[in-house]
Amino acid sequence: QVQLVQSGAEVKKPGASVKVFCKASGYNFASYGISWVRQAPGQGLEWMGWVNTYNGNTYSAESFQDRISMTIETATTTAYMEVRSLTSDDTAMYYCARDKMAISWSPVDYWGQGTPVTVSS
């Protein structure tokens, strides 16, 4: 069965970076893109970016373009997302989610359990 297992909770100081991983299993990793979505406490969903798990190409939201890096490690079927220059506004639950279809225009269907990131001095 499809599973996305994310890394554990993180606590970071302002200005630091955080790197979250998303270990995929139960399907052909290279066939389905992975999105990263975050949710601040009590707030809605915010789409951050997407990585093509076949060639590593990425798209990201304008508000994150300079601060995030999304990478993949095909051998271990793992996706990574790093956010740099953290502020308290980056305190949120971070999710990875897999595209439902192996085409460019696809919603996500499977979600990781989420990684809580707290930014505090």
Next chain:
Amino acid sequence: EIILTQSPATLSASPGGRVTLSCRASQSIGDNLAWYQQRPGQPPRLLMFGVSTRATGLPGRFSGGGSGTQFTLTISSLQSEDFAFYYCHQYNKWPRTFGGGTKVEIE
């Protein structure tokens, strides 16, 4: 970026009732619109994609409609497990975006 505006922000209804949630896109997104349900403490769950195609196992009381820039999600005969947050999501253009959400609460 395509802005998705959901209304209302909160919808109060009774079990057994019927509700319609709205999602308006700032430009045409064809039929590349999905709906997600999120309960407290859980990741979102895909309900509907391609405007009106139900995800596997979704009960028939959920229906989606609309086209272009105006979309709806209707839940007929609300069950206790339907009281949750709902988000629309466009995957027609980069960057993909989510609406701000609608909370369906018990009246």
